[in-house]
Amino acid sequence: MAEPLHSEIVEADGHLIDSRLLTSVFDKVIERGARFDVLDFSIGRTNEEFSHLRLRVTAQTEDGLRDVLEALIPLGCHPRRHDDARVALAGDGFVPEDFYSTTNHHTQIRQGGRWLDVAEQRMDAVIVVAEGRAVCRKLRDIRAGEAVVCGVAGIRVVPEFQERDRLGFAFMTNDVSTERRVDVSVARVVRMMREVKADGGRIVMVAGPVVVHSGGGPHLARLVRQGWVDGLLAGNALAVHDAEAAFFGTSLGVDLEAGVAVEEGHKHHMRAINRIRRVGGLREAVAQGVLSRGLMHDVITHDVPFVLAGSIRDDGPLPDTLMDLVVAQERYAEVLRDARLVVMLSSMLHSIGVGNMLPAWVRVVCVDINPAVVTKLSDRGSSQTAGVVTDVGLFLDHLSAQIGEERRDRASNK
Amino acid sequence: MAEPLHSEIVEADGHLIDSRLLTSVFDKVIERGARFDVLDFSIGRTNEEFSHLRLRVTAQTEDGLRDVLEALIPLGCHPRRHDDARVALAGDGFVPEDFYSTTNHHTQIRQGGRWLDVAEQRMDAVIVVAEGRAVCRKLRDIRAGEAVVCGVAGIRVVPEFQERDRLGFAFMTNDVSTERRVDVSVARVVRMMREVKADGGRIVMVAGPVVVHSGGGPHLARLVRQGWVDGLLAGNALAVHDAEAAFFGTSLGVDLEAGVAVEEGHKHHMRAINRIRRVGGLREAVAQGVLSRGLMHDVITHDVPFVLAGSIRDDGPLPDTLMDLVVAQERYAEVLRDARLVVMLSSMLHSIGVGNMLPAWVRVVCVDINPAVVTKLSDRGSSQTAGVVTDVGLFLDHLSAQIGEERRDRASNK
């Protein structure tokens, strides 16, 4: 091939080995049919020190080179030449073809020779620049005439580094196995929760209806009462099953104590929905004493923010369930703002939704009895996701038991 | 126990043995701590003949008896004494506590001594009576002052009977196995599709994005072009992945031909969304030649009705995606009206939503590589669900190949 070659020099700093970044950098180059030459690599001498990489990337075409560079940005590689980021004007709800689509990692863009931190970091967004600020914005929220970042120049991503041996978190990461002792994982989650709370951080729970079916409701409610839960994100079904359990002692018609199907499941289910609808919603039901116990009762009486997002399969729904998903996504995002730890409990749909909204530095614990769900959530880009494959009811039982001991004192002083 | 006992005589007719109805009747009575006495049972002498049951049910309390009777209604048992159904007035979006919650089976109610067929049968609805008609209505669509059926009197359900050996459908029912020869199942689905079409019936497909990832897109598109698909129900992701494949040849960044990840998956994904948003939607993209091939292209050019329902995890979304789920559920229901066969392709969320909307006599085929999904969908009450556990891309390939042969002629005359 006599074509002229195109090349560019990029640089990266950080825990490039530990976080497998260096391997990924090389992979991306080769996958795209390009080649690399390592111009300089100085390795961190110890576990704490950073490494530094300088790399020349060479491709057959200008476009090919651009593709590789774009692929290397999320790995922390930035061109050695510092140009400003290019901006171009958006339409109403759409942007130029070559817009920069964000990752969930810390990002900076260069404007007027200065690096600006991008605010409200999340994945699959565009970066809007205005009045010396850069901020992530969803496509549908873009307005005509806004300046959005395009191309690859002047963009710098600082990936999270997988920290070895901090809170033992690394152990659980990428380690989706049904063959582990759950109490070990529980102990780690307890440690994380304590650390986050000691720092004044917020913990958000994402919960599916299996939490109720599997008997985890009372345990999660206890965590709520003790102040461990700063937000609850769920769907219609969680609240309906919880109300059904509070009203009738059943969940989809199965008696939670006796385990016997006492009645047509759906009858209780629909009656619970009807009873809540009659008074106008969950908050009203609690206020009027109609709903006097259960998870949602405790969430409401302890002023924990909650959002119920609708789905195509919802019955009813409860008046509290947001059937307009644009609103639901916004309300989810508000509850997640500044969260430091998110615990996902057997709810693939809502967990994926939440995962899309989170910056990469928020820690995520995902608990599900199905290893495929844990793998799928762990694969969605955060290096901070720890998976626990187990029965969610028993997990919450043990979590609440392990954490409960010492929290009791604090909670009683509240 | 010296309490006075409460009893009632109920009757049922039909294929009570084959459809396991008789077993279920006895189970329901015993589960609720009641007892039964068979006053009369005449069995169908042959596979074609109906059986007839007359049963006395006895419970300790009036409430207990009511509970049992309510549980027996969906099994086809109705009180021997024919009273009119009781109606009571609804509030706005809610109904009296003892409302009758529907199943997905054929239902009749008695008014003025006459049995009325209930229209728009679906599960988890209430029955509204007005001007001599009875119709299923969702709770949220109930308006204050409407008359809704309450209690258990004057309600008659005619369950579907599992027909032995019709189309070999029975074989696949309740038989969720990864250890079957898929071509046998494909042949049956082909036979069902032909029969339904020969009868002038409608076939609706429910499809998840895995259809595109797994290479099934072109095969499903071929079925669309040949006139086998009368409606497509999906979510945002199916159309986005299909557009991505049409524009870039990738699905979530994986090259569909070479199988190599050619680029940051999400970049293509977001670019596809942006390109469709720019022109205003999928139909506009087709009209303007922006989207010139793929499944959605063929769906649109062949005037197949489609609905994309939003979900909490959606990126974008496409302008065509309905983020208001109340609207989405109504549009889904419209496409499903009069469907005779629904084929669910690797989409648990939308499939459950669709399952909730269907009357029990619509045939359902559910294809997924995960046996748990097939089991879950098959458990949702329809005796007409056949499950196939296999790779959905290969399933569509073989389905399209087997059915394609003879359809070609018909299609070419169209």
Added chain:
Amino acid sequence: MAEPLHSEIVEADGHLIDSRLLTSVFDKVIERGARFDVLDFSIGRTNEEFSHLRLRVTAQTEDGLRDVLEALIPLGCHPRRHDDARVALAGDGFVPEDFYSTTNHHTQIRQGGRWLDVAEQRMDAVIVVAEGRAVCRKLRDIRAGEAVVCGVAGIRVVPEFQERDRLGFAFMTNDVSTERRVDVSVARVVRMMREVKADGGRIVMVAGPVVVHSGGGPHLARLVRQGWVDGLLAGNALAVHDAEAAFFGTSLGVDLEAGVAVEEGHKHHMRAINRIRRVGGLREAVAQGVLSRGLMHDVITHDVPFVLAGSIRDDGPLPDTLMDLVVAQERYAEVLRDARLVVMLSSMLHSIGVGNMLPAWVRVVCVDINPAVVTKLSDRGSSQTAGVVTDVGLFLDHLSAQIGEERRDRASNK
């Protein structure tokens, strides 16, 4: 079809409705292209009463009729005419083509006008008749010249009836769900174990290595020490992992307390095997104080019979592991003799092996985190299998906690 028709009258008695036998009878006839006429059916009037069936079966050919009759035998149908069972002479390790292959249900054969109970009932065996006794025998144990039952005449099977509401066992049967409260299932297993022990019955555990990985080892050991376990059936890996845990505190190199991989997993694994091999076996290791704690230690010191069956994947193996599977199967069968309850703990391979050996009236509880395993084991013919889909480590923890309380007294008097 002008062919002469062939027909026969069969009869059956029992809980034909509850146990779904009647449905199955009709299914089998129709599946084979034959037809049935119900000559008489008197239904059990209450939950306790038996039903009685008299049925004429008609097929196109003599062979077809024979096939149907053969298929109806395991469902409890026997010809109205009572002929003696036909016997024919076997070869060495093989039998005549038309031999009767047994099920796991109570069976009787007619000889000299009298009905003989078949001893050592198990599935997939042949029935040998000698000196007025009938006994199940595996093909490989058949010797030339023995008389084995052939054909379908003179054979009567008494299927187990699914008893409603006994020990709540029925609830768990055929109900494989990850969405249940495990403590309810645990309570039922506790009740079963107590009932069996109160009756003087034997309880056998089948355990896979996941029991150790998942932290269940100490809980199962506690049950052993308390006298709940009358036999342990496992493979090489369970004992190796248990020894590894006892020697090094790890299981496949993962520290069971800290959950951290402390070392090359396989190194500890192989060292544990070597240490046991050095002294000659597990019993010697216990006797010499080399193995001083753990599950196998407690099994040996409490004289609980155990058998370790080899498999193609075994490392080592331990001297105690039977690599000759003919011997292993025989030793398994000995431990299972007269067992009343078998609890299968996360070991598909050994559980299927055990399932093949058991008569249908032995109760089986199967615990696994993978619903497919529970379904597969439940499908293998016993109406007495209850499945629990959960984390086996947590299951044993809760089982040992719930059962432990009151047993303590008895155990201390031992």
Added chain:
Amino acid sequence: MAEPLHSEIVEADGHLIDSRLLTSVFDKVIERGARFDVLDFSIGRTNEEFSHLRLRVTAQTEDGLRDVLEALIPLGCHPRRHDDARVALAGDGFVPEDFYSTTNHHTQIRQGGRWLDVAEQRMDAVIVVAEGRAVCRKLRDIRAGEAVVCGVAGIRVVPEFQERDRLGFAFMTNDVSTERRVDVSVARVVRMMREVKADGGRIVMVAGPVVVHSGGGPHLARLVRQGWVDGLLAGNALAVHDAEAAFFGTSLGVDLEAGVAVEEGHKHHMRAINRIRRVGGLREAVAQGVLSRGLMHDVITHDVPFVLAGSIRDDGPLPDTLMDLVVAQERYAEVLRDARLVVMLSSMLHSIGVGNMLPAWVRVVCVDINPAVVTKLSDRGSSQTAGVVTDVGLFLDHLSAQIGEERRDRASNK
């Protein structure tokens, strides 16, 4: 901690970044509570060049240091100081406590100042040194007085390097997804099979009975007839189901063409076993014309070596099935000798057994519909395992179709 520190310098060469070896080296050190200092690291400048590492490892104790060094050996790190490997005398079937337990990677040991290649490399073995040769030996085959390698000195492992973009194999590695287009994976397997055959290499298939149930039997048989299969490793069930299909057209009683259960599954199953037992085995059955078609028939008539290993769950078994697992393991190992590619088809048990026997440089493709099985097999240490999650029957259909075209010519000249 005032304890004296213990340290050692190790070195490694190779594709340390690509193969994630460097990351693993650092992980192992930190996990064990030790520390590292990188004394020198020169990176491969291009995708082809090797990297070189010199590292000082420091631990608190002598034992701790030894542990770390032992853990680093399989990653290719060897002490800078070159001592001879230490040998010690074994007992009968056991070895000294500090024996070196092998991995499946190329290994060398130093004796008399020279590096010897270790023969018959496999994991979990010990290294016996005799007459200037070093060879892997299983514990049970060790005899008293043999010299085995102990400790960590003088041992050098050369890990396989994950080659980027060779045969596109890397793509499939560590990529267990149900959401891929299978034909892409099939095309890669076809390419690998052709390459191996073009090189004169051997291909071994490991197959479970699902191959027959799922309709893959005829496709695998076609590969056998065309000369693609140089060995077949399986269990009793594969051959029994194949014989059942050949005799009766059913597999576990399900008609493979019609998909209808034509008869008591187990009856045909046991009859097939009996018929083979009668003539003395599969080879005799083929020779006498009793078994005249099917997979095993083609395997035997094309002189493909096969081994059927017994398991605790086997019925029968066939006379050909090896119930002595020591013999079965040896025969498996013989068939695997010099294999270049092993294709594992839906048989977890036999696949794990085979995986244990293989050196790391043999390529492995694992096909199963259950992603957990593919993950489990991929995790067992070979960097050369590619997983395909799909229906095995359809996989074999497409594999045989894709590869068949051009092979036809070659095969016809054979």
